[in-house]
Amino acid sequence: MIFESLAEKLQNTFKKLRGHGRLSAEDVNAAMRDIRMALLEADVNFKVVKSFVAKIKERAIGANILESLTPAQAVIKIVNEELTELMGGTVSRINIAANPPTIIMMVGLQGAGKTTSVGKLGTMLKKQGKHPLFVAADVYRPAAVKQLQVIGKQLDIPVFSMAEGSNPVTIAEKSLEHAHSHANDVVIIDTAGRLHINEELMQELKFIKDNVHPHEILLVVDAMTGQDAVNVAESFNADLGLDGVVLTKMDGDARGGAALSVKAVTGCPIKFVGTGEKLDALEPFYPDRMASRILD
Ligand code: GDP
Numbered sequence: 001m002i003f004e005s006l007a008e009k010l011q012n013t014f015k016k017l018r019g020h021g022r023l024s025a026e027d028v029n030a031a032m033r034d035i036r037m038a039l040l041e042a043d044v045n046f047k048v049v050k051s052f053v054a055k056i057k058e059r060a061i062g063a064n065i066l067e068s069l070t071p072a073q074a075v076i077k078i079v080n081e082e083l084t085e086l087m088g089g090t091v092s093r094i095n096i097a098a099n100p101p102t103i104i105m106m107v108g109l110q111g112a113g114k115t116t117s118v119g120k121l122g123t124m125l126k127k128q129g130k131h132p133l134f135v136a137a138d139v140y141r142p143a144a145v146k147q148l149q150v151i152g153k154q155l156d157i158p159v160f161s162m163a164e165g166s167n168p169v170t171i172a173e174k175s176l177e178h179a180h181s182h183a184n185d186v187v188i189i190d191t192a193g194r195l196h197i198n199e200e201l202m203q204e205l206k207f208i209k210d211n212v213h214p215h216e217i218l219l220v221v222d223a224m225t226g227q228d229a230v231n232v233a234e235s236f237n238a239d240l241g242l243d244g245v246v247l248t249k250m251d252g253d254a255r256g257g258a259a260l261s262v263k264a265v266t267g268c269p270i271k272f273v274g275t276g277e278k279l280d281a282l283e284p285f286y287p288d289r290m291a292s293r294i295l296d
Pocket of ligand 1: 114251273
């Protein structure tokens with residue numbers, strides 16, 4: 001389970017604190033050292049860890065926790081609130097266009113779970129009464145187009161595609177005409193992924209962005225890749241400007257560093273998490289619930 005090791009370590013730290021009754025400054029310092037280590041071992045970005053622990057310490061001193069009747073509880077409450085804040089505070093939703101269709105562009109590296117996430121988002125939006133259109137703009141891998149068509153068929157969601165070799169910008173533009181004439185109120189564009197970030201990929205994504213003006217650009221990253229996921233998010237955000245992140249494979253045993261670092265490092269909120277291979281395994285990301293999952 002994700003966060004398993006981090007949760008265990010933090011819970012141990014708090015158990016030690018609770019065992020002390022009244023706390024000394026040294027008890028609190030020791031707890032801060034433990035928290036710092038636990039976060040680093042969970043693959044949280046080191047700058048994020050540093051400022052996180054500094055903030056907890058500052059608040060603990062400010063709240064005069066040593067004088068508190070239940071000092072351990074007071075520390076836990078602060079850690080819970082700061083973990084929630086670190087992950088974005090409140091749930092972030094996608095931008096819905098005032099005049100449909102809402103255009104969502106999905107970007108990411110190959111294997112992150114982008115095409116599956118297109119399917120999952122379509123499932124979620126359809127349940128909300130929307131009429132999505134999927135757009136197969138990954139022209140380099142015929143298998144990707146096929147994969148999206150299979151998913152579309154399974155979900156009874158139409159898939160817009162063009163002949164092999166078509167230009168992805170043209171595909172995206174034509175798909176909007178199709179959406180207008182078929183009353184699709186959400187258009188989800190599945191863009192090409194590559195194994196690594198490169199100039200060509202970014203240029204293509206920028207062209208699509210500049211021509212179709214998406215309301216939402218979502219980056220799909222794999223939670224299992226830890227800090228790599230955060231670095232990928234940083235690059236995509238710098239080049240393209242992201243509205244949010246979909247963090248996939250949260251059902252695996254990722255240490256959790258990506259979930260805890262993405263917002264702080266990039267400023268982009270995690271909007272959804274993928275929790276399985278099935279097409280309904282997508283959930284909005286609730287920072288407070290995630291923090292409680294780590295601490296309870
Ligand atoms: P893409 O190359 O980014 O389009 O990636 P795919 O959508 O083809 O997904 C790559 C693999 O990851 C597939 O085997 C998916 O079933 C799997 N996958 C995607 N999202 C999740 C998730 O949230 N949890 C799990 N366990 N597997 C996922």
